[in-house]
Every structure is written in C-alpha cells, then in structure tokens.
Amino acid sequence: MPDADEQHQHLAAALIHAADACKRSFARAVEGHGLTHTQARALFALDEPQPMSALAEVLSCDASNVTLVADQLEQLGLAERRPASDRRVKLLALTDLGATRRDEVGASVSAQSFPSSRLDASERTTLLGLLERLLGPDAD
Amino acid sequence: MPDADEQHQHLAAALIHAADACKRSFARAVEGHGLTHTQARALFALDEPQPMSALAEVLSCDASNVTLVADQLEQLGLAERRPASDRRVKLLALTDLGATRRDEVGASVSAQSFPSSRLDASERTTLLGLLERLLGPDAD
C-alpha cells in the first residue's frame, strides 16, 4: 500500500474519530438543555434565517430530515418557519427564546472539557483553517 | 459570547462537517465492496488482532455494537474470533481474505476524490498531528 493511501486513511480515521468525540461532548453539553446534538447544530447554524435546503447542507444530511428537526425546534419554541419571496421556500428563523437558548447552550459547550481545549489558540486557528480548506467550496 | 466560545463552536462545527464528508466519501468508496463504513473502519483497525473492547474504542461506540460488526465480518469471511489467554476475551482477527479486501478497499478509498486530496502532503501531516493531539491520550 503506497504511503499516500495510508496517510489518507489515517487522516480519515482520525477525522472521524475526532468528530465522534466532538459529537459526544456536544451531545452531553446540550442534553441538559433538552436538545439532541442535531438540534443544537441547527441552532448554531441559524444566526441568520435559512431556507430548509441550506440547513440540510450545513447539517450535511438530506433535505427530508430537516423537516423533522424544524418541527422539533418549532415545538420547543426555539425556531419558526417564515415565508420567503419564492413561495416554495420556507425560512427557518430563531425565535427570541431560540437566540437566548443558543447562547446558553454555547456557554455550556465551552464550559465543559471540550476536546479542542487540548489545543492552544493558534493551533485551533490552524486546525480550523485546514478543515475549511478540506471542506472546500463544494465539500459535497 | 466570548471569542473563545465562538472558536470552539466553529471548530466543532467544522470538525463534524469534515468528518461527515469523510464518512460519506468513505461509504461511497466501500459500498462497491459490499461493506458499510463501519465495517470498513473495523477492517482498517484490524492490522493486529484486537479484543472486541479495543475495537469498540477505535469505532468510538458501545461494546455491545461490536458484536454485530464482528458477526457481519465473520459472515463475509473477512475476520474471525479467536480465543485469548484470558478466556473471557475474544480477539477479532482478519482472515487472509480480509487482509486482501482491506488493501483493495484502501486503494478505492484513495483512488476516488477523497476530501483530504484538497490538502498537500505537508498540510495533511499538520492536520493529522493536530487531530491526534486533539484526541489526546484519553479522548473519551
């Protein structure tokens, strides 16, 4: 097996492992707020109102699944569907409660021993930059 | 929200997103070989025979789930359970077919446009190093 192959595979394994650790840390931090990690990810993605399809891209899942997440966030009173100029489109937007909750959840996430606390600030910046290049303009 | 909080959250989001992209790329590459991405991850983890519990750690899942993965790999003829000196322990080991398959799958994974191809070799080395520090000695 060529070295390049092996590096790709180790990198993939490390990425998946690191993300699993992040997901679980995330999930633990947010479960006290009554949210699943998917709901929390959606919450953080809604700085601006987003079409459902845009949210699907952020969550890297099929659009059909966003319907459920949106339903859940609406039931919790954290987000609401709004009409858009193109009447096929629905914009999902945080409610005031949702924005408040997002900040509370964000504080919990950072407060607990998050995996990325093992890195210093400049390492985190480097890592973030590499990940963004990795994801690239058309990650999917 | 303090900057540090925000950086943690962006980093977590980027990591999860990157890993999702890797998982899907991985899954597409291995489905032609009749494997799920979990089965493929297990295959790559079995360079040396591993106790089921060790495999659970690599796959970052509960030990109870490894039973199913091991069953599947055994049914495919790719791995086998072997007794260990501690007779409570079962070692999962690749068969010859399993080792061959792992190399074939590895080639497929690298051959297709894998997300990490967007980075050059030295960037990949940097990324891998950061991820390993992130995971740390006791990532869970």
Place this chain on the structure above:
DNA sequence: TATTGTTATACTCTATAACTATA
C-alpha cells in the same frame, strides 16, 4: 465481585421515493 462479550430493545440519524405546491 468485577469484567468481557452477548442479547434484546429502543431511539436517533440518514437516505430513498412518492407526493404537493409552487416556479
């Protein structure tokens, strides 16, 4: 008593396909 692996079970995530309504 504690630990390894197993079984049974339930919940979440995710994709596919068929549908509605708009464009």
Place this chain on the structure above:
DNA sequence: TATAGTTATAGAGTATAACAATA
C-alpha cells in the same frame, strides 16, 4: 418541467440494561 419542502418508510448506528462465562 424543475424545484422546495413534506411524508412515509426502511436501514444503519448507537446506547441501555439484563445476562452468561470467566477472572
């Protein structure tokens, strides 16, 4: 015809709890 969102459904991943065999 094509697109955004929805619904229904099925498969895969995951955790919890109770259990057997062994330490």
